[in-house]
Amino acid sequence: MVENRPFATxxxxxxxxxxxxxxxxPIWITFVAAxxxxxxxxxxxxxLLPGDQLFANLESAFFTGVGNARExxxxxxxxxxxxxxxxxxxxxxxxxLLSAFAIVYFRFPFRMxxxxxxxxxxxxxxxxxxxxxFAVVANLGMLNSYWGLSIPLIASATATFMFRQVxxxxxxxxxxxxxxxxxxxxxxxxxxxLPLSRTNIAALFVILFIYGWNQYLWPLLVTTDKSMYTVVxxxxxxxxxxxxxxxxxxxxxxxxxxxxxxxxxxVVMQKMFVKxxxxxxx
Amino acid sequence: xxxxxxxxxxxxxxxxxxxxHGIDVNIADGEFIVLVGPSGCGKSTLLRMVAGLETVTDGxxxxxxRVVNQLEPADRDIAMVFQNYALYxxxxxxxxxxxxxxxxxxxxxxxxxxxxxxxDILELSEDQLARKPRQLSGGQRQRVAMGRAIVRxxxxxxxxxxxxxxxxxxxxxxxxEIKRLQRSLGTTSIYVTHDQVEAMTMADRLVxxxxxxxxxxxxxxxxxxxxxxxxxxGFIGSPAMNFLEGRAEGGKVVVNGAAGLAAPADIPDGPVxxxxxxxxxxxxxxxxxxxxxxxxxxxxxxxxxxxxxxLGDGQLVTIRLSGTPTFGEGDRIALAAExxxxxxxxxxxxxxx
Numbered sequence: 222m223v224e225n226r227p228f229a230t231x232x233x234x235x236x237x238x239x240x241x242x243x244x245x246x247p248i249w250i251t252f253v254a255a256x257x258x259x260x261x262x263x264x265x266x267x268x269l270l271p272g273d274q275l276f277a278n279l280e281s282a283f284f285t286g287v288g289n290a291r292e293x294x295x296x297x298x299x300x301x302x303x304x305x306x307x308x309x310x311x312x313x314x315x316x317x318l319l320s321a322f323a324i325v326y327f328r329f330p331f332r333m334x335x336x337x338x339x340x341x342x343x344x345x346x347x348x349x350x351x352x353x354x355f356a357v358v359a360n361l362g363m364l365n366s367y368w369g370l371s372i373p374l375i376a377s378a379t380a381t382f383m384f385r386q387v388x389x390x391x392x393x394x395x396x397x398x399x400x401x402x403x404x405x406x407x408x409x410x411x412x413x414x415l416p417l418s419r420t421n422i423a424a425l426f427v428i429l430f431i432y433g434w435n436q437y438l439w440p441l442l443v444t445t446d447k448s449m450y451t452v453v454x455x456x457x458x459x460x461x462x463x464x465x466x467x468x469x470x471x472x473x474x475x476x477x478x479x480x481x482x483x484x485x486x487x488v489v490m491q492k493m494f495v496k497x498x499x500x501x502x503x
Numbered sequence: 504x505x506x507x508x509x510x511x512x513x514x515x516x517x518x519x520x521x522x523x524h525g526i527d528v529n530i531a532d533g534e535f536i537v538l539v540g541p542s543g544c545g546k547s548t549l550l551r552m553v554a555g556l557e558t559v560t561d562g563x564x565x566x567x568x569r570v571v572n573q574l575e576p577a578d579r580d581i582a583m584v585f586q587n588y589a590l591y592x593x594x595x596x597x598x599x600x601x602x603x604x605x606x607x608x609x610x611x612x613x614x615x616x617x618x619x620x621x622x623d624i625l626e627l628s629e630d631q632l633a634r635k636p637r638q639l640s641g642g643q644r645q646r647v648a649m650g651r652a653i654v655r656x657x658x659x660x661x662x663x664x665x666x667x668x669x670x671x672x673x674x675x676x677x678x679x680e681i682k683r684l685q686r687s688l689g690t691t692s693i694y695v696t697h698d699q700v701e702a703m704t705m706a707d708r709l710v711x712x713x714x715x716x717x718x719x720x721x722x723x724x725x726x727x728x729x730x731x732x733x734x735x736x737g738f739i740g741s742p743a744m745n746f747l748e749g750r751a752e753g754g755k756v757v758v759n760g761a762a763g764l765a766a767p768a769d770i771p772d773g774p775v776x777x778x779x780x781x782x783x784x785x786x787x788x789x790x791x792x793x794x795x796x797x798x799x800x801x802x803x804x805x806x807x808x809x810x811x812x813x814l815g816d817g818q819l820v821t822i823r824l825s826g827t828p829t830f831g832e833g834d835r836i837a838l839a840a841e842x843x844x845x846x847x848x849x850x851x852x853x854x855x856x
């Protein structure tokens with residue numbers, strides 16, 4: 222707007238700043254808590270300015286562990302989370318791409334039936350099917366493994382549906398041109414469909430990575446071995462220290478570390494897919 | 504280079520719709536054939552059947568003595584230019600042209616050679632080869648689509664309305680270029696269009712299609728001078744041919760109660776449709792008049808003038824005169840045409856008598 226009304230500007234800025242403060246304050250507290258030692262953090266009033274213990278806290282989080290997750294360093298938990306999130310995001314994207322490819326480009330019996338079957342699984346998230354899924358994973362001997370953590374979460378109706386919509390926008394002539402150019406189905410998929418869905422893959426990756434990273438209930442069920450803990454569930458375990466009060470400064474530090482990778486993914490990938498979106502032309 | 508033969512080709516869709524009702528065409532080696540007709544006449548379907556993108560329900564398609572009914576498009580040794588070009592948007596122009604060759608396992612230096620040669624013929628610069636299709640103008644994309652066909656060095660080129668996305672001026676230019684290119688390469692070509700000017704100017708032979716049937720196959724001038732059916736007569740030529748209802752009596756045809764027009768001697772008595780092209784009607788002195796027209800609208804086009812009017816019994820007639828006419832709207836004018844330029848059709852069957 223080109224209007225110049227100081228009062229309106231003031232009010233709108235005030236509201237915006239207030240909003241930012243409401244969102245940012247808890248994160249600030251988390252950060253501040255992570256920089257003090259365990260004693261200072263339990264005293265009232267809560268400190269509002271950062272202390273000097275950040276590196277000491279980092280050291281103990283990474284090398285001695287915290288609370289109930291004592292034998293397990295935060296580094297290992299972050300690594301587990303990363304592997305799980307990457308496997309879920311990658312697996313979901315791969316499976317959805319292939320199933321959408323089959324549904325859009327092949328005429329097989331009960332094609333729409335299969336599509337709706339996939340679609341209906343939207344109504345069956347892990348939480349609903351948790352017992353049977355656990356039984357299957359346990360019987361297959363996949364407890365306490367990356368496979369057990371990620372495979373049950375990989376099937377994705379949303380992503381399949383999204384790729385189906387993307388493929389439907391690809392003009393038929395491209396398929397025909399590729400057929401005349403001697404590209405078989407898989408070649409067409411690899412050389413033409415994949416590059417054309419690049420931006421959608423990036424966007425989905427961001428969403429799915431965060432979805433995988435934030436998984437709590439499922440890792441809690443399938444991991445009993447501390448070496449397989451993920452960071453999100455690990456934080457909860459840290460709170461349940463048996464004989465001591467919770468080490469808030471270390472827990473807050475872990476929380477902070479747990480928030481970093483999703484933020485990084487968003488920041489890095491955002492550039493890519495905004496650039497991709499402006500370039501897209503099918 | 505190859506001959507293309509279509510024998511009794513039919514296409515019926517699974518829903519029972521019959522798109523092609525048995526078409527026979529023999530296309531000679533190096534010939535430029537244009538399939539022309541209104542939209543929905545099956546011309547694109549027929550082309551896509553030759554390409555292998557549609558299955559053949561019945562009949563036989565052969566390219567260079569080889570029946571190709573069951574072959575994949577890639578194995579038919581054809582190349583196709585699509586209406587919307589169908590360039591791969593994420594590949595550079597170079598890769599767009601090279602893609603088909605790579606899939607065939609053509610050696611790298613051979614690909615390089617052929618793409619350079621095609622780019623040379625089509626006047627695509629080195630800089631343009633490195634660009635993506637979206638960075639090119641419509642005409643340049645059209646060239647790339649042509650280039651992708653040329654590098655394949657196929658037996659047959661198939662064109663599916665390749666110029667319909669271009670503006671009028673560019674269309675005329677590309678029309679000439681495609682024709683010139685086809686001549687110099689000598690590749691058998693099948694070209695689909697709904698534009699009769701394109702059809703007339705480019706074709707060695709035309710196949711005029713209507714409702715899934717070939718109404719007439721012949722050189723453009725044959726089709727223009729001796730249209731086989733009322734449909735062909737009305738479709739080819741602009742402005743469209745005038746059709747007048749008349750009656751044949753003893754070897755003469757009477758239109759609008761006026762003097763008899765000379766007709767072929769063997770014309771059977773009964774109703775007849777007389778076809779007269781606007782450009783074949785001339786203004787004459789009252790004595791030689793065949794028809795008398797009340798001019799209703801005069802449209803000067805510069806070189807020509809179109810005059811729309813009605814006969815005494817209300818039938819509409821359009822004529823095309825060169826230069827500026829001496830009469831205006833509302834005047835009555837006397838018209839005549841040479842006997843050779845009269846076309847007679849059976850109103851029942853629509854066939855030429």
